[in-house]
Amino acid sequence: METKACYFEDYTLGDVRVTGGRTITEADFVIHAGQTGDFFPHHMDAEFAKTTEFGKRIAHGTLTFSVGVGLTASFVNPVAFSYGYDHLRFVKPVFIGDTIHTEVTIHDKRDTKHPDKGMVVERLAIKNQNDEVVMVADHLLMCQKREAEAVTEAASVLDGE
Amino acid sequence: METKACYFEDYTLGDVRVTGGRTITEADFVIHAGQTGDFFPHHMDAEFAKTTEFGKRIAHGTLTFSVGVGLTASFVNPVAFSYGYDHLRFVKPVFIGDTIHTEVTIHDKRDTKHPDKGMVVERLAIKNQNDEVVMVADHLLMCQKREAEAVTEAASVLDGE
Amino acid sequence: METKACYFEDYTLGDVRVTGGRTITEADFVIHAGQTGDFFPHHMDAEFAKTTEFGKRIAHGTLTFSVGVGLTASFVNPVAFSYGYDHLRFVKPVFIGDTIHTEVTIHDKRDTKHPDKGMVVERLAIKNQNDEVVMVADHLLMCQKREAEAVTEAASVLDGE
Amino acid sequence: METKACYFEDYTLGDVRVTGGRTITEADFVIHAGQTGDFFPHHMDAEFAKTTEFGKRIAHGTLTFSVGVGLTASFVNPVAFSYGYDHLRFVKPVFIGDTIHTEVTIHDKRDTKHPDKGMVVERLAIKNQNDEVVMVADHLLMCQKREAEAVTEAASVLDGE
Amino acid sequence: METKACYFEDYTLGDVRVTGGRTITEADFVIHAGQTGDFFPHHMDAEFAKTTEFGKRIAHGTLTFSVGVGLTASFVNPVAFSYGYDHLRFVKPVFIGDTIHTEVTIHDKRDTKHPDKGMVVERLAIKNQNDEVVMVADHLLMCQKREAEAVTEAASVLDGE
Amino acid sequence: METKACYFEDYTLGDVRVTGGRTITEADFVIHAGQTGDFFPHHMDAEFAKTTEFGKRIAHGTLTFSVGVGLTASFVNPVAFSYGYDHLRFVKPVFIGDTIHTEVTIHDKRDTKHPDKGMVVERLAIKNQNDEVVMVADHLLMCQKREAEAVTEAASVLDGE
Numbered sequence: 001m002e003t004k005a006c007y008f009e010d011y012t013l014g015d016v017r018v019t020g021g022r023t024i025t026e027a028d029f030v031i032h033a034g035q036t037g038d039f040f041p042h043h044m045d046a047e048f049a050k051t052t053e054f055g056k057r058i059a060h061g062t063l064t065f066s067v068g069v070g071l072t073a074s075f076v077n078p079v080a081f082s083y084g085y086d087h088l089r090f091v092k093p094v095f096i097g098d099t100i101h102t103e104v105t106i107h108d109k110r111d112t113k114h115p116d117k118g119m120v121v122e123r124l125a126i127k128n129q130n131d132e133v134v135m136v137a138d139h140l141l142m143c144q145k146r147e148a149e150a151v152t153e154a155a156s157v158l159d160g161e
Numbered sequence: 162m163e164t165k166a167c168y169f170e171d172y173t174l175g176d177v178r179v180t181g182g183r184t185i186t187e188a189d190f191v192i193h194a195g196q197t198g199d200f201f202p203h204h205m206d207a208e209f210a211k212t213t214e215f216g217k218r219i220a221h222g223t224l225t226f227s228v229g230v231g232l233t234a235s236f237v238n239p240v241a242f243s244y245g246y247d248h249l250r251f252v253k254p255v256f257i258g259d260t261i262h263t264e265v266t267i268h269d270k271r272d273t274k275h276p277d278k279g280m281v282v283e284r285l286a287i288k289n290q291n292d293e294v295v296m297v298a299d300h301l302l303m304c305q306k307r308e309a310e311a312v313t314e315a316a317s318v319l320d321g322e
Numbered sequence: 323m324e325t326k327a328c329y330f331e332d333y334t335l336g337d338v339r340v341t342g343g344r345t346i347t348e349a350d351f352v353i354h355a356g357q358t359g360d361f362f363p364h365h366m367d368a369e370f371a372k373t374t375e376f377g378k379r380i381a382h383g384t385l386t387f388s389v390g391v392g393l394t395a396s397f398v399n400p401v402a403f404s405y406g407y408d409h410l411r412f413v414k415p416v417f418i419g420d421t422i423h424t425e426v427t428i429h430d431k432r433d434t435k436h437p438d439k440g441m442v443v444e445r446l447a448i449k450n451q452n453d454e455v456v457m458v459a460d461h462l463l464m465c466q467k468r469e470a471e472a473v474t475e476a477a478s479v480l481d482g483e
Numbered sequence: 484m485e486t487k488a489c490y491f492e493d494y495t496l497g498d499v500r501v502t503g504g505r506t507i508t509e510a511d512f513v514i515h516a517g518q519t520g521d522f523f524p525h526h527m528d529a530e531f532a533k534t535t536e537f538g539k540r541i542a543h544g545t546l547t548f549s550v551g552v553g554l555t556a557s558f559v560n561p562v563a564f565s566y567g568y569d570h571l572r573f574v575k576p577v578f579i580g581d582t583i584h585t586e587v588t589i590h591d592k593r594d595t596k597h598p599d600k601g602m603v604v605e606r607l608a609i610k611n612q613n614d615e616v617v618m619v620a621d622h623l624l625m626c627q628k629r630e631a632e633a634v635t636e637a638a639s640v641l642d643g644e
Numbered sequence: 645m646e647t648k649a650c651y652f653e654d655y656t657l658g659d660v661r662v663t664g665g666r667t668i669t670e671a672d673f674v675i676h677a678g679q680t681g682d683f684f685p686h687h688m689d690a691e692f693a694k695t696t697e698f699g700k701r702i703a704h705g706t707l708t709f710s711v712g713v714g715l716t717a718s719f720v721n722p723v724a725f726s727y728g729y730d731h732l733r734f735v736k737p738v739f740i741g742d743t744i745h746t747e748v749t750i751h752d753k754r755d756t757k758h759p760d761k762g763m764v765v766e767r768l769a770i771k772n773q774n775d776e777v778v779m780v781a782d783h784l785l786m787c788q789k790r791e792a793e794a795v796t797e798a799a800s801v802l803d804g805e
Numbered sequence: 806m807e808t809k810a811c812y813f814e815d816y817t818l819g820d821v822r823v824t825g826g827r828t829i830t831e832a833d834f835v836i837h838a839g840q841t842g843d844f845f846p847h848h849m850d851a852e853f854a855k856t857t858e859f860g861k862r863i864a865h866g867t868l869t870f871s872v873g874v875g876l877t878a879s880f881v882n883p884v885a886f887s888y889g890y891d892h893l894r895f896v897k898p899v900f901i902g903d904t905i906h907t908e909v910t911i912h913d914k915r916d917t918k919h920p921d922k923g924m925v926v927e928r929l930a931i932k933n934q935n936d937e938v939v940m941v942a943d944h945l946l947m948c949q950k951r952e953a954e955a956v957t958e959a960a961s962v963l964d965g966e
Contacts, residue, residue: 001200001201001202001824001825001879002879003825019806020683020685020689020692020806020808020881021685021689021691021692022198022683022688022689023688023689023690025349025670025673026347026348026349026670026671027347027348027349027669027670027671027674027675028196028674029347030347030349030350030353030671031192031195031196031349031674031678032196032227033517033520034192034353034514034516034517034518035189035193035196035224035227035228035231035517036227036228036230036231036234037183037228037231037232037234037520037522038230038231038234039162039234039342039344039520040162040234040237041162041237041343044345045342045343045345045421046345046419046421047345047421047451048342048421057345060227061243062223062226062227062230062231063196063227065227066193066196066197066223066224066226066227067196067197067198069197069199069223070196070198070199071198073197073198073199073200073201074806074807076201076202076825082222082251083251084248084249084250084251085246085249086247086249087245087247088245088246088247088249089244089245090243090244090245097690099689099690099692129691162341162342162396163396164342180323181325181398181522181524181528181531182524182528182530182531183522183527183528184527184528184529184530184540186510186512186513186832187509187510187830187831187832188508188509188510188513188514188830188831188832188835189513191510191830191832191836192513192517192678192832194678194681195675195677195678195679195836196678198677198681200681200825200827202825202826205827205828206825206826206827206828206904207828207904208826208828208904208934209825209826209904218828235323235324237342258529260528260529260530260531290530323522323524344520347671348669348671349669349670349671349674350518351669352669352672352675353514353517353518353671353839354518354549355839355842356514356675356836356838356839356840357514357515357518357546357549357553357839358549358550358553358556359550359553359554359556359838359842359844360552360553360556361556361666361842362484362556362559363484363559363665366666367664367665367666367667367743368667368743369665369667369743369773370664370665370743379667383565384545384548384549384552384553385518385549387545387548387549388515388518388545388548388549389518389519389520391519391521391545392518392519392520392521392545393520395519395520395521395522395523398523398524404544404573405572405573406570406571406572406573407568407571409567409569410568410569410571411566412565412566412567484663484664484718485718486664502645503645503647503720503844503850503853504846504850504852504853505844505849505850506849506850506851506862508831508834509831509832510830510832510835510836511835514835514839557645557646559664580851582850582851582852582853612852645844645845645846666842672840675836675840676840678836679833679836679837679840679868679871679872679875680872680874680875680878681827681872681875681876681878682874682875682878683806683878684806684878684881685806685881704871705887706870706871706874706875707840707871709867709870709871710837710840710841710865710867710868710870710871711840711841711842713841713843713867714840714841714842714843714867715842717841717842717843717844717845720845720846726866727894727895728892728894728895729890730891730892730893731889731891732890732891732893733888733889734887734888734889
């Protein structure tokens with residue numbers, strides 16, 4: 001796990017990164033139901049699933065979200081933290097055997113009430129092996145500003161620290 | 162797992178339900194890292210965690226979210242489906258040994274572009290054993306309207322079906 | 323998880339409830355072997371299993387029992403506790419991909435040596451997707467008597483408590 | 484995994500074998516809840532458990548049973564199969580950190596309606612680190628009779644096979 | 645789990661034992677990735693795997709090694725401990741659904757700098773259902789010498805212990 | 806998961822990289838026993854462990870190895886594959902709660918019988934939170950040579966491909 005300081009200024013609008021892929025297995029369904037306690041028949045009962053519009057078991061929304069987000073966890077950024085998510089939408093079902101990956105676009109950057117921090121909005125598009133979007137979400141990443149750090153350091157110098 | 166049809170009209174603004182509790186264990190951290198591939202040291206490295214502001218390992222946001230949502234999965238509603246989430250926010254960290262539960266308030270009801278469906282917004286507040294909110298999210302539940310069903314049935318009758 | 327006080331008097335002989343279904347997956351076999359340490363080739367060795375009368379891997383008896391019983395865990399009854407099981411029988415094998423559910427019949431009610439408690443016998447029939455019984459067991463549920471409680475309360479009143 | 488043919492005649496009333504031990508961990512609770520879908524607060528909610536008579540989380544009955552039985556799975560007996568269990572009783576709770584083992588006594592041997600098979604009753608006593616019995620059960624093992632095999636073989640010879 | 649003291653002198657060059665088999669499932673891949681954090685696409689991404697020379701997902705080397713070694717863990721030897729492994733080689737890939745077993749040959753015995761201990765070299769050959777070797781390794785087992793024990797006991801007697 | 810072609814020539818003798826850390830939990834012991842079927846009391850029986858020289862449960866060698874190796878799985882190298890391991894040694898026990906990381910030194914580079922491939926030997930030192938080495942192993946990485954590729958390409962040009 002690499003560590004890399006990535007400040008507010010280092011994110012460029014429109015930049016895109018694409019994660020590796022991950023096949024969602026029946027075992028993932030079982031482990032996720034076990035972790036969450038959500039044993040809804042849509043995920044866990046193949047006979048019931050035959051009677052639904054999809055005809056087979058579909059992944060928990062929280063499973064697709066957790067794995068799709070997990071795929072983006074590639075390096076530790078010590079000058080940012082995850083603030084939350086907006087506009088999480090379930091676009092298409094994920095089936096056993098589908099392979100998903102996540103595309104992350106720097107969608108927005110905005111100031112916050114903290115002068116030393118800015119919000120970076122990463123738009124996540126989780127896609128399957130047919131390049132169909134199965135889930136979207138906007139990740140809010142609260143990042144330190146490099147300039148703020150410079151100011152703080154300057155202030156420290158002036159203060160004789 | 163009980164099945165209970167709950168139409169748009171059946172949800173009442175302001176209604177609150179409180180789930181049972183669940184202790185978040187070190188095993189949950191391990192299983193969640195294993196499922197998502199997110200082995201960030203904030204969750205998995207006790208030595209690193211000592212150097213952070215929290216002093217100990219904190220739960221993955223996706224773990225708290227998945228379990229917090231899973232706790233609400235108490236009955237199957239065949240006339241609704243999960244549309245997505247808005248305004249998911251990480252308010253406080255969850256530590257190993259914390260016990261969380263979820264409070265679900267019917268926060269909003271609105272029409273959609275589909276005349277036969279309405280959107281119910283469930284506001285989730287995930288709280289710890291000290292009754293502190295650790296995460297919030299608005300769950301969007303797309304529900305069939307009972308009246309619409311009546312209209313459809315009436316139309317069927319008129320059509321001589 | 324709902325909580326509902328269900329006293330000895332509240333159980334009616336002959337009442338039946340049917341749980342939802344659950345597909346028993348290869349992952350369940352693997353997790354159960356891992357939990358119990360039972361790696362018998364009947365469950366874990368597909369080549370060996372081909373040489374048996376069933377021709378394929380069969381579920382551990384304890385897996386079918388644990389899941390079949392787990393399916394009945396739908397609400398917490400604070401005035402009862404599980405006393406044990408009688409007449410647990412393995413009737414037919416469960417294979418990977420089978421979907422089981424449990425039918426619970428109130429089979430017997432009897433007094434116990436504790437005047438304030440009665441024993442409710444729930445007969446469990448675990449069935450597969452072809453409605454074949456794969457396992458049976460009689461669950462002994464030790465329940466408080468409502469009348470006893472009334473007596474206790476009356477006594478308390480008389481005692482001036 | 485050793486294979487050893489053990490016929491009805493090979494079991495001696497009163498014989499005892501003692502398995503190795505296994506510490507029941509919090510992870511075992513989590514994995515068992517995940518496998519069975521039984522998230523009762525007695526097992527999974529440390530805050531709730533503080534309010535019970537035991538003051539802490541207790542193992543699922545099916546967990547103690549599954550592990551206690553699993554500990555006895557030491558060799559494959561190709562001339563016997565598990566028929567069922569009788570008189571399974573939860574005697575004392577098992578807590579996180581308890582170490583259990585199983586003592587197996589040949590308690591009974593009886594003929595069955597199949598002349599070539601006999602039933603061996605193994606009495607299981609699952610005990611904790613203080614040598615207290617926490618669970619008992621009678622395991623019914625349907626075993627081939629060696630004499631029957633001899634008869635069959637003799638018949639084959641007479642038949643000229 | 646049986647306990648059996650097996651001294652250096654008790655191992656005979658050329659002796660072979662063959663373990664039972666175990667089918668390597670997709671669930672094993674998922675659990676192993678989860679335990680190790682190794683989510684390389686060769687193991688976890690079915691689409692990527694189609695583009696490799698093998699055309700499908702292959703087991704982690706550490707998975708095959710861990711299970712292959714685990715299969716040999718049949719009894720506890722209180723007078724020996726595992727010193728290490730030499731010459732571990734990945735000979736052929738293991739695919740989902742393959743059934744492996746391990747053949748253990750006493751390959752070498754040698755003295756060590758400790759006069760009371762000798763090194764037994766167990767050559768492990770992990771094979772699949774087609775009897776093809778998929779992995780080899782030499783296990784170094786440091787064993788007490790029986791003669792040394794006799795000497796120690798004799799010395800104790802002389803010392804009047 | 807980043808992909809980066811790293812040829813034989815790109816590895817420099819003496820180069821060192823240090824992975825992030827990972828706390829080995831009781832859950833890891835449980836999951837590893839479950840995956841391997843190795844339920845030796847040294848790992849799984851806290852009461853037995855009290856009677857050993859270490860006084861507490863120690864990690865499976867294959868667990869330390871699997872996690873220690875997994876920590877190094879940071880990027881996919883499409884021009885190399887894992888050939889095997891030499892000189893794997895268990896130096897010190899790993900206990901529940903220890904935090905391990907791996908230091909990888911380019912220890913040797915050598916030609917192979919394949920003119921287009923060279924062997925890179927990575928010396929792995931797995932260390933605990935006290936910077937004590939708990940395990941060592943030499944990882945053999947079979948790498949394509951860049952020069953060889955150039956030769957092949959040149960040959961292709963000459964061949965008119």
